[in-house]
Amino acid sequence: QSENSSLLPSFSEEDREIDMEISIIASSFIDGEIGSWDLKTGKALLKFKPCASPAHGLTAVGDKFLAASQLKASGSSGSIFFWSWNKPQVEVRSFPKEPILALTANSEGTYIVGGGKSGEIYLWEVATGKLLKKWHGHFQSVTCLVFSGDDSLLVSGSGDGSVKVWSLIRLFDDLQRQKGSTHEHYFTEHTMSVTDIVIDYGGCNALIVSASEDRTCKVWSLAKGKLLRSIVFPSAINALALDPCGSVFYAGGRDSKIYIGAMNATSDHCTKVLGSISEESKAITCLAYCAEGNLLLSGSEDGKICVWDPKTRHPVRTFDHGKGPVSNIQVVRKTFVTNLNKTLSSWKRNGASLPPPLEKFEKPEEDGIVIVDPPPFSDVPVYSSYLSADLIDEQVRELQQQGSAATEIEMERLKLEYKKSLQMNDQWQKNYENLLQVVMELQNGVTN
Amino acid sequence: MVRPKAPAKKQQKKAIDFKKIKRKLGRKLPPPKNATNTEIKSKAIILPEQSVGAEKSGIATSKKGLTLKELLQQTSHHNPKVRKDALLGIKDLFKHYPAEMQSHKYAIIQKLRERVTDDDKLVRDAFYKLFEADVFPACIEDNLGPMVSLLMPYIFSAMADSSIDVRLMAFKFFHLVVKNYPPTFSLYAEKILENYTDIIQKNHFYVQDKSKLKVALSGLEHCLSLLPCDESDTESQKKGHLQKETLLAYEQDVAEESVRFAHVSEKLKEIVGVLINCFQDFIPLIRARGGLDEASFDCINHILCGVRYAIKFSNRMHIPILDQETASMLLKKLLGSFPLNPENNLSGKVAEWYFILNSVLTEIFLEVSGWSLLPWDISCRYLKFIDNTLRGKFTRSIGESIHKKTLLALVPFVPKLILRVEDREWRDNFMQAFTIITLSDCEPESPLKLALRIPVRVFISVVRDLIIPNGDILYLNDPTVNNDQLAWVDELPSLLTKLGNKHLVSTQQFVKEKKKQRIEHAISVVLQLLIDLGRVGCVKKVLIDRVRCLQNAPSTFKEDTRKFFNPYQEEGAVEPGGPFARLPRKIQELALCFLYYFTIDNFSPPMQRAIVSCCLYPQLKPAVLYRIVEVLHTAYRDGYIQITDHLSFFITLIARFRESIEYDGRRETTFQALTNLVCSCLSEMGDSSLVLQILEKVFVEQIILKPALVNGCGILRMICTLDSIPTRLSESSVTALSEFLPGYLIDIVNCIPEDKEKLSYLYIYYLVPCFHLFDRSSRLTEDVLKRMRLMVSENTRAMLESSVQQDGESSRNSVKLIQCIVSVILLMHNDVKARKIISPFKSEIDLILQNLVTLQSSSLTVEGKHMMKIAGERLRIASNSLLSCTTVTML
Secondary structure: OHHHHHOOOOOOHHHHHOOEEEEEEEEEOOOEEEEEEEOOOOOEEEEEEEEOOOOOOEEEEOOOEEEEEEEEEEOOEEEEEEEEOOOOOOOEEEOOOOOEEEEEEOOOOOEEEEEEOOOEEEEEEOOOOOEEEEEEOOOOOEEEEEEOOOOOEEEEEEOOOOEEEEEOOHHHOHHHHHHOOOEEEEEOOOOOOEEEEEEOOOHHHOEEEEEEOOOEEEEEEOOOOEEEEEEEOOOOEEEEEEOOOOOEEEEEEOOOEEEEEEOOOOOOEOOOEEEEOOOOOOOEEEEEEEOOOOEEEEEEOOOEEEEEEOOOOEEEEEEEOOOOOEEEEEEEEEEOOOOHHHHHHHHHHHHHOOOOOOOOOOOOOOOOOOOOOOOOOOOOOOOOOOOOHHHHHHHHHHHHOOOOHHHHHHHHHHHHHHHHHHHHHHHHHHHHHHHHHHHHHHHHHHHO | OHHHHHHHHHHHHHHHHHHHHHHOOOOOOOHHHHHHHHHHHHHHHHHHHOHHHHHOOOOOEOOOOOEHHHHHHHOOOOOHHHHHHHHHHHHHHHHHOHHHHHHHHHHHHHHHHHHHHOOOHHHHHHHHHHHHHHHHHHHOOOOOHHHHHHHHHHHHHHHOOOOHHHHHHHHHHHHHHHHHOOHHHHHHHHHHHHHHHHHHHOOOOOOOOHHHHHHHHHHHHHHHHOOOOHHHHHHHHHHOOOOOOOOOOOOOOOOOHHHHHHOOHHHHHHHHHHHHHHHHHHHHHHHOOOOOOHHHHHHHHHHHHHHHHHHHHHHHOOOOOOOHHHHHHHHHHHHHHOOOOOOOOOOHHHHHHHHHHHHHHHHHHHHOHHHHHOOHHHHHHHHHHHHHHHHOOOOOOOOHHHHHHHHHHHHHHHHHHHHHOOOHHHHHHHHHHHHHHHHHHHOOOOOOOOOOOOOHHHHHHHHHHHHOHHHOOOOOOOOOOOHHHHHHHHHHHHHHHHHHHHHHHHHHOOOOHHHHHHHHHHHHHHHHHHHHHHHOOHHHHHHHHHHHHOOOOOOOHHHHHHHHHOOOOOOOOOOOOOOHHHOOHHHHHHHHHHHHHHOOOOOOHHHHHHHHHHHOOOOOOHHHHHHHHHHHHHHHHOOOOOHHHHHHHHHHHHHHOOOOOOOOOOOOOHHHHHHHHHHHHHHOOOOHHHHHHHHHHHHHHHHHOOOOHHHHHHHHHHHHHHOOOOOOOOHHHHHHHHHHHHHHHHHHHHHOOOOOHHHHHHHHHHHHHHHHHHHHOHHHHHHHHHHHHHHHHHHHHHHHHOOOOOOHHHHHHHHHHHHHHHHHHHHHHHOHHHHHHHHHHHHHHHHHHHHHHHHHOOOOOHHHHHHHHHHHHHHHHHHHHHHHHHHHHHO
16 A cells, blocks of 8 residues: 555556555635546546535535535525535535534544634534534634544634633533533734644644734744744735644745745745745645645646645646635545445445534533543643643543442542541531630530 | 972972071081072971862862862861861862863762751851852853752751751752742742741741741742743743744743642642741730831741732632632731731831831732721721821821832732722722822822832723723723713823933933833833723714813824924924924834824824824835824724825825935835825725726815925826826826926926936836826827927017027026927937827927028027927937838828
């Protein structure tokens, strides 16, 4: 498999039997379709119609199906369309309460998260279409949403220039919510709307890079919750892509140039250019990186999709998406069992069972409030700052095995509390007796 | 070795000579010999004293001729006087040989440190002075860490000495060490605190021995002030540049400050308890009739400040140090005793002392998170004090600087106070008081004004906390939204303009760089707040609310914002226009971000005019101009600006921008870059045919006004960007264009000297939009050529009719015009593409040629005839080649 994936530009008939097919999908702002191409051959695949989705509004839900939020709103409500991989028509239409801009799904494709125009963020369960949670994320429209590598954190960027990091598990902690803090981090250093966010592989300790209309890209540390770098570009940055080695990122500018920014930059300004799409300064609108074969994909205002080799800094291939500006590019990996015919049938099987549409309203929870246990060592300031996916797994495991360490600790704590209250009780009793004695003596004195 | 020996020998000889001279007393010696003698004599007196003196003259010695080594040895002499003298000698030696200190510092400290525990007072004093004046100042540049680690064990042992004086000196000396090397405290925090607890508590200096107590207390206060408080850290981080940490590299486990101090909480608790007890001891003195004396004031002040630091630390770093017991003690013994001067008849200085103590107590009160548990009457006393301070009611008896200091300490607590006080009356009171302080700055008559100049930074941070605590809007959905809060927001733009003007003045006059930076920082702070308000949607809300709430006092927010951006005076205004254009680039960037948020539903025509006049301001840097266009375009894309407003902004910009044609350099001029930018924005706006439809009328209107060459070119380029092949322009627009273009083309030739080869790119730049238009509409080409032909023939007729050489001026003009038209045609002919476009209209060119021919045979001046001849020749060649061109295409 690895050999196949590393030799991308060469293509032969035998490759039809590879285990993984890498295709790219792209959508546009204006009325059009979602185009898909085989990355290796450059062959155009199915076109999914109709679709006009905003930036970051297109996502593959696992490898199950395709979802895109729509710019064209029907009344006050927004719309999200689902396509199965093998049919060009929309199969499922959902109409959330408000127009959704950013849309993303976790890597397994079990949850879909959408960011609304008003700044609300919606979390749906794919299998049932249930709206699990809706919360106030930002003051203005949510422009981009990204899951961390382990799917435990959600990073959202907004038109108000803020970047917030949410822990998916803590979102459901009603106690925390009552205390008023739902987000893990709240970064406000950007002065204009955030256009794109990328996150590296560090899980809950990852570095994230955010791009903004204020012409800067900023590097943040999730572990420390603070700004590490702020790099100024000669133009506003529309899109970001992270190099898999993690030390550089690519930034697509409004001046048609793709810049190379170093995470570890020592200077505040970045002028290193990978390449420029066109002479007429058509803005780069989106970027994607394909780790298999090390290719950088860029979409631009004039509807061109360009595949770059970042090493040589030359374009390798271009796709024509049509007249409208490209709003999204995504690299999709689909795994096959054996040959093409079989996969088609397996697709069909998958495609037949698209999930129900996403619900509009949150159903009130019946069973009390939800509390997430604090992680172990939470009393030590260094460890209390985050909840990682590993921790969640651990807690689940502990829940399954009754009488585990967690419950023991809880018992210990209760015992201690019990002891304390007993002591308190004694104290009160003693006080009472003393008082009584005093009163008695006084009484005696009076009678005497 | 050579030098020292020589004088010794001489000395011996001279001694013998001297004796001989004495024997020959009767004779007079020659004077010169004597003179030399005396000189040597004086040397001879010094040397015999020390037998080993011979080896020393190259080495640094003290006044008494002792080397450092000897002096160090003597510091442990059994006689205290010798020890003291040795220390003084070292001091003296360092004075003359500072380098000696650097090279031997570790050896010196290793020897000297024993003297911390010296049992003689004079020796200890000398030791202290030596370190204070010489050792530490000399080492201040290099790392004191190793030196301190050498000293500390001895200091600790001295701190535990049986003699109280030794102990005190140890504390005093330790204080000196901490002053010079603050990390000392964090390294030995636990042990140090233990020692302080011990000396203050167990050895109970009675209140009588205040000077001794003061030594310990001042050191302790200094140490506690070194406890980290998160707030100041973040403040400095925000202010300064980001530290460049290495990313993606192995990071050593550097413990955070808070973690480093986490284990001292127990000790801190103890020390707070001890301090409170100590304070208790002073109560009788405080309550005494005549008030405090200075020494006890110092002691109490140290105590209270120490407590304040400790509590601040525990609050900010979330390390609890107050358990039930200490907390109740704190409330009862310390806070309960407020206010400290029940009698009011105290004189100046003493009253001031009491005021200071009270304000420190108030700070502690505000820091203690559980103060709401205090009995209400005590809380009320504090609240009253705060209120009075805010309103400046003490100013008569208290010095201005002290009052200001207190105010600065108290003001940051105002938001918290307002949030926490449940009593509505108090809340309104504080709100009002704060508004008075902050906004009274605008009224010069206010008596408070001078005393209460709060730095803008503090003001802004408080306002921010009041309006958007935790980055969240607080009162906006509250129906009882306070007018005061709106008043602050309303005030911000005018504050901005004021600061900006101040900055302007500071750039014009010679003002210290530091002051200028301070103003710049203040501006950026205000802008940052405005941005934050904008991003939470507050600006919009405020504007609406202000309109609704205060009909009689309309909001000045919009006007002030406008004034800030508009570099020209508004009608009737006396003062110069807004300072935006003259601010540094970084602040301009911030201001533009604010503009972006301000545009949300607020982009009114007056604001637009302000921005346009800002863009057209000649001193504005091009980069800022481009950025304004970019920001407004973003605002348009996000739906904040109406399309018509946005388009009219573009047109106005292109039509009004003033720039002369530049001849030097091939670089893009500002206007060319601007045109490119606007064109690319236009092309991003969606269906270009629709945009063209909207704009067509405006374009025609502008073109009829006959704009200058550069602006005309800009407009033509805009049309080209939006138009397609074949043209979508209406008939009437084409007619308007055909009226405009001949003049435009002639202008090109007129304005750019023809002969310079290197300027051909300029021709191309201005001609290309015309060619595009011609390409898209053959009617336009025909009309333009026809018009030019008519011009030629008209002029020809005029020249022929006017009697010979009478009207020299007009005929010269006519000749020039005809020449220009010929040049235009030649230019078109020179371009391969344009040649094809004009080839169908060869007949028009031929007609022009005929006119030229007639002119040549007319009664023109010789010069004119010659010119016409040349022009005619060139045109003929062009026309011929056109013919061949058409025939080729026909073939």
